[in-house]
Amino acid sequence: xxxxxxxxxxxxxxxxxxxxxxxxxxxxxxxxxxxxxxxxxxxxxxxxxxxxxxxxxxxxxxxxxxxxxxxxxxxxxxxxxxxxxxxxxxxxxxxxxxxxxxxxxxxxxxxxxxxxxxxxxxxxxxxxxxxxxxxxxxxxxxxxxxxxxxxxxxxxxxxxxxxxxxxxxxxxxxxxxxxxxxxxxxxxxxxxxxxxxxxxxxxxxxxxxxxxxxxxxxxxxxxxxxxxxxxxxxxxxxxxxxxxxxxxxxxxxxxxxxxxxxxxxxxxxxxxxxxxxxxxxxxxxxxxxxxxxxxxxxxxxxxxxxxxxxxxxxxxxxxxxxxxxxxxxxxxxxxxxxxxxxxxxxxxxxxxxxxxxxxxxxxxxxxx
Amino acid sequence: xxxxxxxxxxxxxxxxxxxxxxxxxxxxxxxxxxxxxxxxxxxxxxxxxxxxxxxxxxxxxxxxxxxxxxxxxxxxxxxxxxxxxxxxxxxxxxxxxxxxxxxxxxxxxxxxxxxxxxxxxxxxxxxxxxxxxxxxxxxxxxxxxxxxxxxxxxxxxxxxxxxxxxxxxxxxxxxxxxxxxxxxxxxxxxxxxxxxxxxxxxxxxxxxxxxxxxxxxxxxxxxxxxxxxxxxxxxxxxxxxxxxxxxxxxxxxxxxxxxxxxxxxxxxxxxxxxxxxxxxxxxxxxxxxxxxxxxxxxxxxxxxxxxxxxxxxxxxxxxxxxxxxxxxxxxxxxxxxxxxxxxxxxxxxxxxxxxxxxxxxxxxxxxx
Numbered sequence: 001x002x003x004x005x006x007x008x009x010x011x012x013x014x015x016x017x018x019x020x021x022x023x024x025x026x027x028x029x030x031x032x033x034x035x036x037x038x039x040x041x042x043x044x045x046x047x048x049x050x051x052x053x054x055x056x057x058x059x060x061x062x063x064x065x066x067x068x069x070x071x072x073x074x075x076x077x078x079x080x081x082x083x084x085x086x087x088x089x090x091x092x093x094x095x096x097x098x099x100x101x102x103x104x105x106x107x108x109x110x111x112x113x114x115x116x117x118x119x120x121x122x123x124x125x126x127x128x129x130x131x132x133x134x135x136x137x138x139x140x141x142x143x144x145x146x147x148x149x150x151x152x153x154x155x156x157x158x159x160x161x162x163x164x165x166x167x168x169x170x171x172x173x174x175x176x177x178x179x180x181x182x183x184x185x186x187x188x189x190x191x192x193x194x195x196x197x198x199x200x201x202x203x204x205x206x207x208x209x210x211x212x213x214x215x216x217x218x219x220x221x222x223x224x225x226x227x228x229x230x231x232x233x234x235x236x237x238x239x240x241x242x243x244x245x246x247x248x249x250x251x252x253x254x255x256x257x258x259x260x261x262x263x264x265x266x267x268x269x270x271x272x273x274x275x276x277x278x279x280x281x282x283x284x285x286x287x288x289x290x291x292x293x294x295x296x297x298x299x300x301x302x303x304x305x306x307x308x309x310x311x312x313x314x315x316x317x318x319x320x321x322x323x324x325x326x327x328x329x330x331x332x333x334x335x336x337x338x339x340x341x342x343x344x345x346x347x348x349x350x351x352x353x354x355x356x357x358x359x360x361x362x363x364x365x366x367x368x
Numbered sequence: 369x370x371x372x373x374x375x376x377x378x379x380x381x382x383x384x385x386x387x388x389x390x391x392x393x394x395x396x397x398x399x400x401x402x403x404x405x406x407x408x409x410x411x412x413x414x415x416x417x418x419x420x421x422x423x424x425x426x427x428x429x430x431x432x433x434x435x436x437x438x439x440x441x442x443x444x445x446x447x448x449x450x451x452x453x454x455x456x457x458x459x460x461x462x463x464x465x466x467x468x469x470x471x472x473x474x475x476x477x478x479x480x481x482x483x484x485x486x487x488x489x490x491x492x493x494x495x496x497x498x499x500x501x502x503x504x505x506x507x508x509x510x511x512x513x514x515x516x517x518x519x520x521x522x523x524x525x526x527x528x529x530x531x532x533x534x535x536x537x538x539x540x541x542x543x544x545x546x547x548x549x550x551x552x553x554x555x556x557x558x559x560x561x562x563x564x565x566x567x568x569x570x571x572x573x574x575x576x577x578x579x580x581x582x583x584x585x586x587x588x589x590x591x592x593x594x595x596x597x598x599x600x601x602x603x604x605x606x607x608x609x610x611x612x613x614x615x616x617x618x619x620x621x622x623x624x625x626x627x628x629x630x631x632x633x634x635x636x637x638x639x640x641x642x643x644x645x646x647x648x649x650x651x652x653x654x655x656x657x658x659x660x661x662x663x664x665x666x667x668x669x670x671x672x673x674x675x676x677x678x679x680x681x682x683x684x685x686x687x688x689x690x691x692x693x694x695x696x697x698x699x700x701x702x703x704x705x706x707x708x709x710x711x712x713x714x715x716x717x718x719x720x721x722x723x724x725x726x727x728x729x730x731x732x733x734x735x736x
Contacts, residue, residue: 082567147630159564162572196527196618199450204530204615231622235630244619247572250564251616252623254599259627262515262603267635 014044015335017328018109020100021051022078023116025318028052029059031115034324035070036063038332045332048103050075050096075099079120081317088120089127097121101128104310110335111311113327115319121312122160122305129308132347137161137168138307139246140314141179142253143330146235150184155194155234155242158303159250166209169193169243171347173214175306176241177223178346182339183330186240188222192229194244194252203228214243220349231255304330307347311340382412383703385696386477388468389419390446391484393686396420397427399483402692403438404431406700413700416471418443418464443467447488449685456488457495465489469496472678478703479679481695483687489680490528490673497676500715505529505536506675507614508682509547510621511698514603518552523562523602523610526671527618534577537561537611539715541582543674544609545591546714550707551698554608556590560597562612562620571596582611588717599623672698675715679708 019035021028028051035047046069049056053074060066077095079088092098097116103109105128114121122138131138139157146153156172156179157164164172173191180189193211195203211227218225226239231252234242244252305312311334315327334340387403389396396419403415414437417424421442428434445463447456460466465484471477473496482489490506499506507525514521524540524547525532532540541559548557561579563571579596586593594607599620602610612620673680679702683695702708 145630147633162564194619196530196615231619231624232626232629234623235626247564248616248619251562251599251612252619255602255620255623256599256627258598258600258603259624260631261600262513263628263631265515 014046015332016046016048016109017331017335018048018100018103018112019050019328020097020112020114020116020121021049021056022075022096023080023114023317024315024324025081025115026320028055030320031324032056032059032063032066033321034319035328036065037321037325038328039063039065039069042329042332044336045069045328047071048073048100048109050099050103051078052076052096073099073103079117081117083117083120085117085119085123088117089123092120092124097124098128101125101312104312105129110340111313111331113313113315113324113331115315115317115324115327117317118159118314121314125305125308125310125312129310129312132307132309132344134347135171135307137164137171138305139164139168139172139175140249140303141176141306142249142303144234144242144253144256147237148240150186150240152184153234153236153240153242154180154183155244155249155253156306157244157246157249158253159246160305162245162247162250164245166206166213169207169210169245170213170217171307172243173223173225173241174217174221174346175343176243177221178343179304179306179339180240182337182342183333184240188224189241190224190226190239191218191241191243192226192233192239194234194242194248195228195230198228198230210243221346304334306343309340309344311335382414383700384414384416384477385699385703386416386468386471386480387418387696388465388480388482388484388489389417389424390443390464391448391482391685392683392692393449393483394688396423398688399692400424400427400431400434401689402687403696404433405689405693406696407431407433407437410697410700412704413437413696415439416441416468416477418467418471419446420444420464441467441471447485449485451485451488453485453487453491456485457491460488460492465492466496469493469678469680472680473497478708479681479699481681481683481692481699483683483685483692483695485685486527486682489682493673493676493678493680497678497680500675500677500712502715503539503675505532505539506673507532507536507540507543508617508671509544509674510617510671512602512610512621512624515605516608518554518608520552521602521604521608521610522548522551523612523617523621524674525612525614525617526621527614528673530613530615530618532613534574534581537575537578537613538581538585539675540611541591541593541609542585542589542714543711544611545589546711547672547674547707548608550705550710551701552608556592557609558592558594558607559586559609559611560594560601560607562602562610562616563596563598566596566598578611589714672702674711677708677712679703 021031048071050073053072056072060070075096079095079097100112104112140160141154141156142158143152144155154176156176177189180186195207215225303314313327313331316323389399416439418441421440424440428438443464447460447463447465468480472480508528509522509524510526511520512523522544524544545557548554583593671682681695681699684691
């Protein structure tokens with residue numbers, strides 16, 4: 001049997017990624033194309049693919065690079081984009097999403113990737129994997145193209161929870177720091193708190209409270225707190241990690257994507273305008289491709305859920321093969337570096353820190 | 369005396385704009401260059417320029433297009449970018465900003481333009497011009513480049529107030545509609561409410577309340593309410609007016625600017641990369657210029673304060689001559705169309721409507 005052979009071979013690969021093949025806007029064909037591309041460029045990955053076996057088998061069989069590196073787990077149900085998270089939890093036990101998360105829960109795979117319904121994926125991840133001890137609200141960390149040396153900034157929360165109080169924002173700073181350190185090898189990440197101005201007197205009262213809390217944890221968290229930052233700093237160079245609530249973060253994320261798409265469309269139109277500019281675009285093809293690759297949201301917006309017992313990477317619902325492959329690359333990097341375990345250790349020590357901080361008012365003026 | 373002659377001639381011009389020459393990052397030279405450019409392309413504008421006469425006189429004298437069309441009002445004090453709004457109000461009575469607003473208050477000019485400290489300008493405008501009867505929170509309406517036929521979408525609040533409740537958001541919808549009708553000639557503007565998803569069950573509780581309130585006022589406000597929109601719709605085509613609180617709006621605005629700037633920088637780098645691409649960029653020069661003009665934040669981000677007895681246009685603090693000229697064009701368009709008066713009339717009728725709506729629950733299901 002093909003699938004039996006696949007299983008043993010997949011497990012021989014160094015890092016196993018659990019993939020939810022269903023629920024994306026472009027269906028399982030795009031997912032299989034994406035993991036096939038990843039398999040081609042990285043021989044160290046193996047896959048456990050979750051979804052309707054009858055549909056997946058022929059798709060996988062068509063990709064030679066996946067031979068012996070992709071086990072299929074049959075799961076007949078699909079969580080649809082319009083399903084409410086609560087419905088998905090109640091009725092989703094036979095879904096590909098559930099099955100994909102289960103593989104991380106039972107330790108078969110280090111990381112799970114899904115293009116499905118974000119709300120459902122998050123709730124299911126929280127319910128099945130559980131929050132790390134001491135975490136109030138998990139967050140989605142997203143990557144933002146920037147001119148920093150690492151090429152990206154990390155923003156969280158990108159939309160896991162529409163609210164966040166001062167303590168949550170402080171934990172986002174700790175989690176984002178850990179991600180930046182493991183994901184980008186930054187020794188001492190610079191953290192900024194998103195606000196409507198960089199002056200200390202600006203913004204909502206809860207942000208001032210968060211400001212003090214993050215500042216007082218920067219030493220033990222081993223990050224540099226640069227204070228308030230603005231929307232323009234998301235793709236900027238003043239910091240590496242930007243902390244905000246999930247409502248603001250989600251609006252900012254989609255605004256950035258929308259702006260990039262509009263400019264990209266205008267650029268295409270601009271070059272189609274005259275015969276001369278069409279000729280120019282031919283000459284500039286490589287440059288334009290390089291630019292497009294740099295700002296392509298499909299390559300940068302694989303979000304990762306932070307604050308759970310295990311790592312879940314959420315790819316765009318509309319992700320095509322390129323997008324899926326980018327999410328797989330991120331999942332592989334995090335799995336290989338033992339990110340989940342390191343983050344858990346950091347949050348555990350930070351929880352202690354926070355208790356220490358509460359009794360130690362002498363250091364930082366007025367920590368209230 | 370030169371300034372006397374200027375006065376009478378300036379008042380012969382059809383539309384007088386009151387200009388705060390000080391307080392912008394680039395100083396009065398950029399402001400004078402900007403109004404001079406506006407004067408050149410539009411013979412119907414006259415200016416009352418507020419600031420240090422000793423500094424302004426030689427700057428104006430150097431511009432032939434301003435001869436006889438620009439009166440200088442001496443005001444020695446300058447509101448600085450780092451001044452708190454409350455300080456500006458307390459100590460700013462001899463400032464150029466105060467003097468510029470005063471010209472609108474006493475009816476000498478129809479509209480005032482300033483590149484200064486936004487918070488100070490807003491508070492001073494509110495204190496001196498007063499809110500329109502029935503308005504809870506004034507808002508800054510900003511223009512967002514879009515692929516809609518009018519070339520722009522209107523977003524409000526861009527940062528006048530970091531909070532907005534359901535009633536405020538409903539009033540923003542009415543004010544934005546009025547602006548779209550007068551500024552763009554749209555018969556029935558399409559209004560969207562910014563949220564983290566378009567599904568009705570998503571988002572914060574106060575947004576659901578605002579959703580119902582805006583929906584129930586769409587008939588009398590004569591706009592089409594298309595429901596929740598996302599960040600990507602700010603530069604999109606699904607609506608003409610996007611309503612949000614000033615915190616979210618300000619973050620979105622600066623995120624869009626930052627993204628556009630990053631792409632613009634990358635584009636420049638991409639074209640400088642190889643000799644071939646440098647040649648290509650020469651060939652594509654016109655196309656690239658057209659694109660740059662389209663996404664240039666200096667041309668699009670003149671914000672206008674809505675909800676006051678008079679119109680105040682806030683230009684970017686960093687506005688150069690191009691930016692100032694764009695703000696002046698916006699000010700002229702609004703002044704010429706009697707926008708302030710029309711907005712006041714609409715808000716007045718909407719206030720009545722709101723009272724009507726409160727007693728008329730039968731129409732719209734559950735308006736609470």
